[in-house]
Amino acid sequence: xxxxxxxxxxxxxxxxxxxxxxxxxxxxxxxxxxxxxxxxxxxxxxxxxxxxxxxxxxxxxxxxxxxxxxxxxxxxxxxxxxxxxxxxxxxxxxxxxxxxxxxxxxxxxxxxxxxxxxxxxxxxxxxxxxxxxxxxxxxxxxxxxxxxxxxxxxxxxxxxxxxxxxxxxxxxxxxxxxxxxxxxxxxxxxxxxxxxxxxxxxxxxxxxxxxx
Numbered sequence: 001x002x003x004x005x006x007x008x009x010x011x012x013x014x015x016x017x018x019x020x021x022x023x024x025x026x027x028x029x030x031x032x033x034x035x036x037x038x039x040x041x042x043x044x045x046x047x048x049x050x051x052x053x054x055x056x057x058x059x060x061x062x063x064x065x066x067x068x069x070x071x072x073x074x075x076x077x078x079x080x081x082x083x084x085x086x087x088x089x090x091x092x093x094x095x096x097x098x099x100x101x102x103x104x105x106x107x108x109x110x111x112x113x114x115x116x117x118x119x120x121x122x123x124x125x126x127x128x129x130x131x132x133x134x135x136x137x138x139x140x141x142x143x144x145x146x147x148x149x150x151x152x153x154x155x156x157x158x159x160x161x162x163x164x165x166x167x168x169x170x171x172x173x174x175x176x177x178x179x180x181x182x183x184x185x186x187x188x189x190x191x192x193x194x195x196x197x198x199x200x201x202x203x204x205x206x207x208x209x210x211x212x
Contacts, residue, residue, distance in 0.1 A: 040074030
């Protein structure tokens with residue numbers, strides 16, 4: 001009996017030739033239970049090192065109850081060392097000092113919540129590839145189908161199907177022409193059930209828009 005194309009319920013979605021799961025790759029919504037993080041099916045993170053806490057690994061400053069959220073769509077592919085530096089990492093910048101005096105007193109440590117919230121949520125669209133050791137800064141929105149190059153430091157929004165890289169990250173090129181991008185966004189294959197995706201796999205992998 002053939003295996004299904006993908007199994008959204010699997011903690012580790014890659015099976016090695018000997019039948020063992022590849023524990024370095026994990027479906028994020030199977031290993032993260034965090035009130036400030038939402039992740040779609042089939043989005044995975046790969047790490048060369050053992051991971052005890054996936055939420056802390058990918059978003060080290062995001063604590064339960066923080067003023068901001070991290071929202072990741074379906075089919076995201078996140079490489080080793082990628083980090084989301086969410087808004088709670090920020091220091092107060094409205095005064096003469098950036099020293100966070102308030103956080104050292106339990107009675108005042110939420111004093112910067114409004115300033116943090118103003119940066120907004122960090123959002124990653126569907127089918128986004130985030131490369132090795134890329135860094136996504138607070139409040140960034142990454143569009144569907146975008147590629148974030150290895151080591152990129154992304155401080156601004158990324159359009160759908162854009163390729164960005166560098167520090168600060170800049171547009172390298174668009175993956176497709178505007179007409180094709182509009183069609184792909186309208187088709188939204190990532191919202192199909194997995195059986196339909198499997199039937200259209202060749203069209204997806206070979207960029208055959210007409211076959212849709």
